[in-house]
Amino acid sequence: MLTGTDLSFSIEHARLLDGVSVTFEPGKLSLVIGPNGAGKSTLVKVLSRQLEPQSGVVRYDDRPLAGWSERDLARARAVLSQNVELAFPLRVWEVVLMGRYPHFTGAPGAADERACEEAMRYFDVLDWGARNYLTLSGGERQRVQFARVMAQIWDSTPGAHRWLLLDEPLTFLDIRYQFDFLRRIRELLNAGDLVVMGVVHDLNLAARFADHLVILSHGRVMASGAPAEVLQADTVEAAFGIRPTVQRGEAGGIHLLFE
Amino acid sequence: MSGRSRQYGGVIPALGIALLLVTLASIRWGAVPIALSDMRSALGLALSGGGDALSLDQRIFLEIRLPRAILTALVGASLGVGGALMQALFRNPIVEPGLVGTSAGAAFGAALYFVMGAALKVHMGSWALPIAACTGGALSTWMVFRLSGAHTAGRTSVVALLLTGIAINALFMSGVGFLSYIARDPQARSITFWNLGTLSGANWSAVAIVGASTILCVAASLRYAQPLNALMLGEEEAGYLGVDVRRLKAVVLLVNVVLVAVATAFTGVIAFVGLVVPHLLRMLRGADNRFLIIGGALLGGVLLGLADMVARLLIAPAELPIGIVTSVVGVPVFLFLLRQRRYYF
Known part of the structure; x- marks a missing residue:
């Protein structure tokens, strides 16, 4: 479980988060949508302790963020942003191995190597181990980054949860990769102990994959729940300023059309 | 995953051997060549307390060449590691260790010592120059941090730090320019020589101090x-x-300031070593910082040792400021590296 209770964050006079309360459960894909400037990225940063909220509490399970050491948190919680720029040429395996940094100092142990290998295999990048990361395309790089963040939290610990926070990691990818990654993330959720909270831009993508959807607007939670409940034409219009036609498929799928 | 040892293997031992050979060669050759047998016997005599019986060659070896060769390796190591640290910290491959103003401030402190010391007609002892340089280096670095706001904001803005560093560097270098302008001829010459770097001031106390700083800082860096x-x-x-x-x-940043200020204090400003060394290593093998720090210490020592030999031998018995050699060799190497597109893309 990952909860944020009454979170507020302001910078200068802009109130980026205004009393946001959210709950993200294990085994479910929770996605956050909202217009530009709604506070989506700020929410990820506050939840991941990159930013300190002026008020409110973030809890990983029942433990407030203040009770987590950097290392313990980094061992259980991974974060992926939309565009990770690597400053120097590294091999792909070196990048993935960084995900294990919270787990070892000096030389990686056998568990670290295995976690990297399995995560790389899962995202189909195992063969690229010796390649220069900077020679990869945008989609390929993001696959490596997914492998890195999953390597960070690859192993389940009985009785404990793992958390994956995604800050628009699909934005620069084409549609095939977007579907591919979300399918793989969904598959990982089957383990049951993984809490995934992600920000996405594409409403239809969110509708297609989310178990739980949060609409953020002007720093507040506008709606929260199953996609079918949340994605009403009125709500979407109020949040995004453009009215969709909502099509409901037979299997409960939803499609938004904008004209 | 086992690519790691293969990827980084071999370079460190090779550099270690190269450093030994270069150090030995720079002891052996100079205005006076020193025979290996003299080195052995001098060491034997010195260790057994028979220092009075030393021949001239043996004294040159013990009191000039050996400390100079060791100091060269240490200063080269300091600059190489400083360069690796700063490039990693600023996430920028064209950063050099003097970036945050340290070496310009140290140069200013030294210039002030040359001009004021002579004007006040006081002899301040052999420690005064290193102390003046270190103080200047610490002052300029502190100014860069104060003015860039790096101490207040929760997160250091790298761009602010970089630009402030450029500004403060310019300020202190113009201070150095002013001092050399008002200086009398011999002082001006000292300032110039010092600004271009020289290892001619090497002695055992310099070795001890730079050695302590280098070893501690490299250990901390690792x-x-x-x-x-x-x-x-x-x-x-x-x-x-x-x-x-x-x-x-x-x-x-603190480690880098100590490395650069202490090395600069004894040898003056030596350009390009800190910039080129991490580049060469990245081209050779990769960008892992543990490799760059250990390799940077060794390769820095190798390159500065070679440069010092050129500086001493080219117009022997006179010698060139080493900074001229490192710049003349460093600039084309650096430009060549920049053209290697496959390296950065």
């Missing part, structure tokens, strides 16, 4: 190699990997 690797992904991502980025920056 502890931070892994977090510095994580920083390659960016500050936020490093934070997500459990790195305390603020602390990392503070410690690494």
Whole structure:
């Protein structure tokens, strides 16, 4: 479980988060949508302790963020942003191995190597181990980054949860990769102990994959729940300023059309 | 995954051997060549307390060549490691260790010593120059940090730090220019010589101090190699990997200031070594910071040792400021590196 209770964050006079309360459960894909400037990225940063909220509490399970050491948190919680720029040429395996940094100092142990290998295999990048990361395309790089963040939290610990926070990691990818990654993330959720909270831009993508959807607007939670409940034409219009036609498929799928 | 040892293997031992050979060669050859047998016997005599019986060659070996060769290796190591640290910290391959103003401030302190010391007609002892240089280096670095706001904001803005560094560097270098303008001829010459770097002041106390600084700082740097690797992904991502980025920056900058200020204090400003060494290593093998720090210490020593031999032998018995040699060799090497597109893309 990952909860944020009454979170507020302001910078200068802009109130980026205004009393946001959210709950993200294990085994479910929770996605956050909202217009530009709604506070989506700020929410990820506050939840991941990159930013300190002026008020409110973030809890990983029942433990407030203040009770987590950097290392313990980094061992259980991974974060992926939309565009990770690597400053120097590294091999792909070196990048993935960084995900294990919270787990070892000096030389990686056998568990670290295995976690990297399995995560790389899962995202189909195992063969690229010796390649220069900077020679990869945008989609390929993001696959490596997914492998890195999953390597960070690859192993389940009985009785404990793992958390994956995604800050628009699909934005620069084409549609095939977007579907591919979300399918793989969904598959990982089957383990049951993984809490995934992600920000996405594409409403239809969110509708297609989310178990739980949060609409953020002007720093507040506008709606929260199953996609079918949340994605009403009125709500979407109020949040995004453009009215969709909502099509409901037979299997409960939803499609938004904008004209 | 086992690619690691293969990827980074071989270079470090080879550099270690190269450093030994270069150091030995720079002891052996100079205005007076020293025979290996003299080195052995001089060491034997010195260790057994029979220092009075030394021949001239043996004294040259013990009191001039040996400390100079060791100091050269230490200063080269300091610059190489400083360069690796700063490039990693700023996530920028064209950064050099003097970036945050340290060496310009040290140069100013030294120039002030040359001009004021002579004007006041006081003899301040052999420690005065290193102390003046270190103070100047610490002062300019402190100014860069104050003025860039790096001490207040929770997160250091690298761009602000970089630009402030450029400004403060310019300020202190114009101070040096002013001092050499008002200086009398011999002082001006000292200032010029010092600004271009020289190892001619080497002695055993310099070796002891630079040695202590180098060893401590390299050991400290190695502890931070892994977090510095994580920083390659960016500050936020490093934070997500459990790195305390603020602390990392503070410690690494402090280590770099000590490395550069102490080395500069004894040898003057030596350009390009700190810039080129990490580049060469990255081209050879890769960008892992543990490799760059150990390799940077060794390769820095090798390159500066070679440069010092050129400086001493080219117009022997006179000698060139070493900074001229490192710049003349360093600039084309650097330009060549920049043209290697496959390296950076």
